[in-house]
Amino acid sequence: MLKFIEVTGKNEDEAIAKGLAQLGLDRDDVSLEILERGKTGFLGIGSVPAKVKLTYEAPDEAP
Numbered sequence: 001m002l003k004f005i006e007v008t009g010k011n012e013d014e015a016i017a018k019g020l021a022q023l024g025l026d027r028d029d030v031s032l033e034i035l036e037r038g039k040t041g042f043l044g045i046g047s048v049p050a051k052v053k054l055t056y057e058a059p060d061e062a063p
Contacts, residue, residue, distance in 0.1 A: 004055040011038040012050045019054040031055040 005022065009015030012034055020027060031054070038050030 001058050001060050002055055003058045004053055006035065006051060006053050008049040008051045009038070010049060012052060015050045015052045016054070019052060023054065023056060025056060029056060 005019055007015045007019035007022065009018050015038075016027070016032065020030070023030070033053040033055070034050070035053055036048065036051040039046070039048040041047035
């Protein structure tokens with residue numbers, strides 16, 4: 001069964017690292033989609049965090 005999580009971070013690399021740590025998986029075990037690129041803004045004003053979607057294969061749950 002495919003499942004996914006969406007994670008945010010200051011930049012794409014941080015968001016990916018947070019998601020992988022949360023799942024306990026390696027980069028090769030997930031499919032990655034960048035939903036929003038992080039922007040620093042001017043002096044931190046108008047900054048936007050990066051948002052990524054990690055899709056992974058989870059074992060089927062028994063009924």
